[in-house]
Amino acid sequence: MQDMRDAFFDVICENALHDDLIYLVTNDMEVHSLERFSSKAPDRLINVGVAEQNMINVAAGLASTGKRVVVFGISSFIAFRAYEQIRMNLCSMNLPVTIVGLGHGYSFSFDGPTHHAVHDLAVLRTIPELEILNPGDSSVAAASAEYALTAAGPLYVRVDKGEYPNLHGSSSDLTAGFAVLKPVQKITIVATGSLVVTALKVAQTLEERGVLVGLVDAYRVQPLPVGLAKELQPASMVLVAEEGVSSGGLYSAVRDVSQVSSEVRYLGSGIPGPQRIAYGSREWMVEQEGLDEASLFAEISQLAELPSEASQVLRG
Amino acid sequence: MSEQYGGLKKTARDIRAQALERAYASKLGHLGGTFSAVELLVALYKIPYIRNLGHDGDSINRDRFILSKGHACLALYPILLDLGLIDSEKLDSYGRNGGLGGQLDISIPGVDWNTGSLGHAVGIGCGMALGVSSPPRDIRIITLLGDAELSEGSVWEAIAFAGDFALSGLTVIVDRNRLAVTSEIGDDSIYKELGIKLDSFGWSAMEIDGHSFPEIDQALSTAVESNRPTLIVANTVKGRGVSFMERNLRWHHGAPSAEEYKAALEDLSFSTEGA
Numbered sequence: 001m002q003d004m005r006d007a008f009f010d011v012i013c014e015n016a017l018h019d020d021l022i023y024l025v026t027n028d029m030e031v032h033s034l035e036r037f038s039s040k041a042p043d044r045l046i047n048v049g050v051a052e053q054n055m056i057n058v059a060a061g062l063a064s065t066g067k068r069v070v071v072f073g074i075s076s077f078i079a080f081r082a083y084e085q086i087r088m089n090l091c092s093m094n095l096p097v098t099i100v101g102l103g104h105g106y107s108f109s110f111d112g113p114t115h116h117a118v119h120d121l122a123v124l125r126t127i128p129e130l131e132i133l134n135p136g137d138s139s140v141a142a143a144s145a146e147y148a149l150t151a152a153g154p155l156y157v158r159v160d161k162g163e164y165p166n167l168h169g170s171s172s173d174l175t176a177g178f179a180v181l182k183p184v185q186k187i188t189i190v191a192t193g194s195l196v197v198t199a200l201k202v203a204q205t206l207e208e209r210g211v212l213v214g215l216v217d218a219y220r221v222q223p224l225p226v227g228l229a230k231e232l233q234p235a236s237m238v239l240v241a242e243e244g245v246s247s248g249g250l251y252s253a254v255r256d257v258s259q260v261s262s263e264v265r266y267l268g269s270g271i272p273g274p275q276r277i278a279y280g281s282r283e284w285m286v287e288q289e290g291l292d293e294a295s296l297f298a299e300i301s302q303l304a305e306l307p308s309e310a311s312q313v314l315r316g
Numbered sequence: 317m318s319e320q321y322g323g324l325k326k327t328a329r330d331i332r333a334q335a336l337e338r339a340y341a342s343k344l345g346h347l348g349g350t351f352s353a354v355e356l357l358v359a360l361y362k363i364p365y366i367r368n369l370g371h372d373g374d375s376i377n378r379d380r381f382i383l384s385k386g387h388a389c390l391a392l393y394p395i396l397l398d399l400g401l402i403d404s405e406k407l408d409s410y411g412r413n414g415g416l417g418g419q420l421d422i423s424i425p426g427v428d429w430n431t432g433s434l435g436h437a438v439g440i441g442c443g444m445a446l447g448v449s450s451p452p453r454d455i456r457i458i459t460l461l462g463d464a465e466l467s468e469g470s471v472w473e474a475i476a477f478a479g480d481f482a483l484s485g486l487t488v489i490v491d492r493n494r495l496a497v498t499s500e501i502g503d504d505s506i507y508k509e510l511g512i513k514l515d516s517f518g519w520s521a522m523e524i525d526g527h528s529f530p531e532i533d534q535a536l537s538t539a540v541e542s543n544r545p546t547l548i549v550a551n552t553v554k555g556r557g558v559s560f561m562e563r564n565l566r567w568h569h570g571a572p573s574a575e576e577y578k579a580a581l582e583d584l585s586f587s588t589e590g591a
Binding site: 056067 | 380430433439442
């Protein structure tokens, strides 16, 4: 287990210490793994202050002079406040700038809807030039950092806080854009980011009860790999799980690449409703949205037509 | 020196005539803000203050210029033609489907940034100035803004940043033609004691006649040598050179009729003689 931020920023830090062309730009955020970098190369850690529009513009200008720029800050403030700067100055200019969005989904659960990054994937997916990675484990997070340092164009990476397992081994190849964690079945979950681990637990519990459910980790949300549609062909029920809005998010992306037919049901297990003006733990927030392990288990049990008592097991 | 400025004045007249002709032929253009910026653009490109133009050769070691008020592109295209960066066929494509448009983009040789939205160029210029400062290089970063653009909050984010980081390589010119799309931009808020504001942000500030080549030349030569980021308020006249377009909101955008085109061409032959 490793904090996803460490998995990502350890790679960035190690490379940046030895490469003068790498610049880090932030809106007054601190990341533990970058302490070593900030003490050794303070001139290449640019804190623009709480000025997200300027942060993206400065990053764009820097990148246009041959620098490799990694921007980091709270997802929601970058994706929404600096949308035009991202669209115009990074994406229409096709500059190799990576935006690291911290604050995945409800991870700033106690700070209200201003801080909830539940619309970021939906909003940023409207910019086709922007590649989007949403790691669900430490290995994809580390591989995303490696990729960020070589990508030819703009990239958005959602990096969560908290401990994550390594689900993919040591491979740093993100070419496929997705990984099959449980072979595709009639009922298959396509999960991204924080929901990958949750979905894996659900699939494992169901497996123990003799129900096989497929699970795909869709870590590249844009462009969503075309191969994913082919992979999903044996499925008749596809449940798309994400800590974000379904409409416009991964759910919409999966439907976009799939041959939608009446034979296949697509279910969006994401955040359906209006902005949640509520304060509590992330676990509580996620439970409110029905995205916790017990809720997903119940949802899939129902789809699999398991007896209702079985679906109550996880709820205790 | 005066001989040099005489040549520039002639160029400025030619640029206006070509811009007018393209706007007339295509029925498209922003002539008011185009004509206010002509001397500034001619000085930048012809004295020149922008060196090592174009996308060929070294992509890093060259000066950069962002025409933030990209809607003044009709003044720039004929300059790029004059410099041999585009050909007449390209200029003639203005207003045609797939041809040169009402804003700039980097597919055009000599253009460093895609334009169209206001409030971005100073921040981008900050990033550029920071990027070329390590290792230190003699590279100028120059931007030209419309005066209405200083209402954009992102401009002030960038002004604060440039001051904090002492970005001496950055020069911002403001085309102070005093007219936005629908209203006049007076001296009562943003432009009230602007020099004092900028000084407190760590900038140098100057105010000049934006149609006077000697004043533009003097200001730019000071700005590019300054150890602070520098903002030049260039006082101009919207629609400069065509009497009935001058200071007239109607000419923010729009094309002249046949009669207006003829009258404007005649006007251009005389009105800027004394500039």
